[in-house]
Amino acid sequence: MRVIDAKEIVEAVAKLCMDANYYLPEDVKKALEEAREREDNQIARQVLDEIIENYKIAEREKLPICQDCGTSVFLIELGQDVRIENGYLYDAINEGVRKGYSEGYLRKSMVYDPVIDRKNTGDNTPAVIHLDLVPGDKIKITFCPKGGGSENMSAIKMLSAADGIEGVKRFVIETVRKAGGNPCPPIIVGVGIGGTFEKAAFLAKKAVLRRPLGKHNEDERFARLEDELLEEINKLGIGPMGFGGKTTALAVHIETFPVHIAMMPVAVNINCHAARQKTVII
Amino acid sequence: MRVFKLKTPLKEEDVIDLRAGDRVYLSGKIYTARDMAHRRFMEAIERGEDLPFDIKDQVIFYVGPAPAKPGYVIGPCGPTTSYRMDKYTPILHKLGLRGTIGKGMRGKEVKEALKKYKGVYFVATGGVAALLCKKVKSSRIIAYEDLGTEAVRELEVEDLPLFVGIDTRGNDIYEKALES
Numbered sequence: 001m002r003v004i005d006a007k008e009i010v011e012a013v014a015k016l017c018m019d020a021n022y023y024l025p026e027d028v029k030k031a032l033e034e035a036r037e038r039e040d041n042q043i044a045r046q047v048l049d050e051i052i053e054n055y056k057i058a059e060r061e062k063l064p065i066c067q068d069c070g071t072s073v074f075l076i077e078l079g080q081d082v083r084i085e086n087g088y089l090y091d092a093i094n095e096g097v098r099k100g101y102s103e104g105y106l107r108k109s110m111v112y113d114p115v116i117d118r119k120n121t122g123d124n125t126p127a128v129i130h131l132d133l134v135p136g137d138k139i140k141i142t143f144c145p146k147g148g149g150s151e152n153m154s155a156i157k158m159l160s161a162a163d164g165i166e167g168v169k170r171f172v173i174e175t176v177r178k179a180g181g182n183p184c185p186p187i188i189v190g191v192g193i194g195g196t197f198e199k200a201a202f203l204a205k206k207a208v209l210r211r212p213l214g215k216h217n218e219d220e221r222f223a224r225l226e227d228e229l230l231e232e233i234n235k236l237g238i239g240p241m242g243f244g245g246k247t248t249a250l251a252v253h254i255e256t257f258p259v260h261i262a263m264m265p266v267a268v269n270i271n272c273h274a275a276r277q278k279t280v281i282i
Numbered sequence: 283m284r285v286f287k288l289k290t291p292l293k294e295e296d297v298i299d300l301r302a303g304d305r306v307y308l309s310g311k312i313y314t315a316r317d318m319a320h321r322r323f324m325e326a327i328e329r330g331e332d333l334p335f336d337i338k339d340q341v342i343f344y345v346g347p348a349p350a351k352p353g354y355v356i357g358p359c360g361p362t363t364s365y366r367m368d369k370y371t372p373i374l375h376k377l378g379l380r381g382t383i384g385k386g387m388r389g390k391e392v393k394e395a396l397k398k399y400k401g402v403y404f405v406a407t408g409g410v411a412a413l414l415c416k417k418v419k420s421s422r423i424i425a426y427e428d429l430g431t432e433a434v435r436e437l438e439v440e441d442l443p444l445f446v447g448i449d450t451r452g453n454d455i456y457e458k459a460l461e462s
Contacts, residue, residue, distance in 0.1 A: 042283050043303060043445065047407050050443065054410035058358070067348045067358045067411040067431075105357060107348040107431055118318065120430050149363045149386070149408065181456050182363050182386035184408035237460055241385065241407055243303070243445065244459030274409040 002079075002137035004282060006087030009139070012280050013096020016143040017072065018104035020278040021064040024055040027212040028250070028275045035186055035240070035247040044245030051240070051273055066274045069106040070145030072097045072127040075209065079136035090129060093141075098123040109148065130202065144209055144277040150187065153179035156201055156267040168193060168266050169229060175268040176233050176249070181242015184272035186250045188213065189233065192267040194257035204269035207253040209277055214251045226252045240273075250275075287441070291339035292380040294400045300446045302453040306404060307441040312341045312383070314435040316362050319426055320370040327373065334425030334434050338378035341404070345383075346431035347421075348411065356421040356437070358411030361385040364403070368392050375399040387456045388448060397452045405447035405455065417442045 029052075036048040058065040074093055084092070101108055101124040110125065111118040134140075155175045159167045172191055179187075190210075192203025216223035229252040239245025250273070259265070283305050288296055290310035300306065313335055315323065323333055344364055348357030364384030371382060372395035380401055385408040396403060406414060418437050425434040448454045 046283075046305070050407045050410045050413055054407075054413040057416070058412040061412065063351070063412040063415070064348050064358050065412060066409045067346060067360050068362070068409075069348060105349045105351045107346065107357070109346075109431070122430075147409075152363070180387050181459075182365065184385065237462070239459055241405070242387070242456050242459060243405075244455075244462060272409055 001081055001083050003083050003085050004139065005085050006089070006092040008282060009084070009089065009092040010096045010099065012141065012282055013093055013143070014100035014103065016141065016278050016280055017097055017100025017106065017145070020143050020276045021069050021104065021106050021145055022062050023059055024065055024274065025211070025277065029055060031213050031250040032186070032273060035250065039240070039245050039247060041239065041245045043243045044240045044247070047240040047243060064106055065276060066147060066272075067107055068109065068147040068149065069101065069124070070147050070276070071110065071151070072124055073144045073146045073205070074127055074129045075142040075144075075206070076129060076131045077134045077140040078131060079138045080133050081137035082139055093127055093129055094125045097125050097127050139282045140279065141282070142209065142277060142279040147184070147272050147274065150183035150270045150272040153183040154204070154267070154269045156197065156265065158197070159264045159266050160262070161264050163264060165225065167264075168225070169232070171266050172229055172268055173232055173236070176270070177236055177238075179270060180238055183270045184274065185238055185242060186240055186247045186273050188271040188275050189229070189249050189252045190269040190271070191229070191252065191254045192269070193254065193264065194259040195265065197265055199257055200265035200267040201269070203255040203257055204267035207255040208269045208271045210253045210255070211277070213275075215253075217254050217256075219256070222254045222256060226254050290341055292341065293339055297380065297402045298400065298450055300402055300449050302446050302449050302455040302458055304446045306444045306446060308341070308404070308444055309440050309442070310438070312343050312437050312439055314343050314345050314347070314437060316344050316346050316432050317366055318429050318432045319434050320367050322426055323374070324370055335436065337374060339380045341381040341383060342374070342379060343383040343437065347415070348431075354415065356415050356418045358415045359418065360409055360411035360414055361406040364388055371395060375401045383444060393448055393452045393454065396448055396450060400450045402446060402450060403448040404444040406442070406444050414442065
């Protein structure tokens with residue numbers, strides 16, 4: 001049994017919140033810079049120039065890349081040989097969010113009730129926490145500030161087995177086409193297939209967060225589907241911010257799970273070009 | 283790409299020649315409002331009250347800025363997705379609003395209002411909030427302070443980099459992109 005103090009988690013999460021919002025991951029930067037070189041459309045180049053200049057300013061001045069500092073989404077892999085002392089894990093995560101968003105001058109976007117008065121909670125809590133129990137004696141915390149604009153363009157559909165690979169493709173392409181310029185392209189497309197209604201949605205989120213960007217599914221059939229979907233999406237011509245161009249998506253990642261004989265749920269989660277995330281292992 | 287430099291307030295003659303896809307650098311006073319502020323605008327209109335500012339020939343920026351760090355006039359402030367305001371936009375144009383700044387596609391009702399009242403929908407690049415906050419020279423809250431980031435602010439901007447999203451004839455940058 002390894003003992004980890006909850007205070008250590010609070011501090012690590014607070015730092016994660018700030019760093020993830022200020023510094024765009026290197027693989028995303030590289031993908032954006034490559035896209036800039038590929039585009040010959042003047043408006044597309046201008047948009048990508050602004051995007052590149054923006055993350056440089058954010059990095060230099062420690063400013064959030066985007067004013068939408070997101071829903072605080074956490075993927076936590078908790079080693080089963082870890083015991084947390086001096087507090088409850090979820091409280092520590094939320095305390096870290098509170099501290100990071102306040103000290104880091106990050107925007108607080110969460111409201112208490114989703115329908116009626118929509119009053120801001122004031123500190124960006126509660127976080128959305130996905131906890132996995134894994135072997136080992138460490139905690140791996142991945143934090144993603146997930147913007148509302150791209151999350152709103154995500155979709156799920158309960159397809160049937162008879163829809164096959166063509167059905168999956170149609171739904172993914174249609175979701176991206178309908179989203180158009182709204183989710184701040186160039187986007188990252190996460191596709192979750194199988195499991196149940198909620199499992200497919202979670203797989204799609206995990207797919208969006210797969211790193212490095214463009215790393216293929218280990219099953220080569222799905223790896224091929226990732227390539228085909230990326231090519232077809234980029235043929236749509238939506239382009240950076242939807243103003244036209246060759247780069248609508250930077251990557252398509254697919255995650256799958258076994259499924260019931262009667263089912264084939266497909267979920268599509270979309271991330272904007274400000275694809276912020278950071279991982280820490282304690 | 284044609285490039286224009288404009289200063290608010292914007293008269294009909296200032297915007298009539300703009301076409302979807304043109305580059306515009308906007309200076310002068312603009313006003314921020316997003317989801318909740320629009321809800322309150324509508325409630326004020328229903329009650330027959332004045333809006334927090336005279337919207338004639340003015341421009342509304344759909345934004346909820348991040349908090350300002352010490353030494354900054356405003357925190358990062360990029361556009362939010364505009365379609366959520368579609369329901370409210372035609373009535374504001376009817377009352378004299380000249381333009382809006384946001385990102386993403388607009389509905390048919392907005393396009394019709396832009397044609398009818400000679401309004402313009404400007405788009406800013408989404409997610410370039412750190413870059414855009416450099417173009418804001420002053421910021422003050424003028425209404426609904428309790429809404430926090432969603433409060434209505436009067437901003438003084440200098441050369442805010444925009445594109446024309448939808449012009450006064452209803453030409454649309456997003457439709458043009460898909461046609462070519």
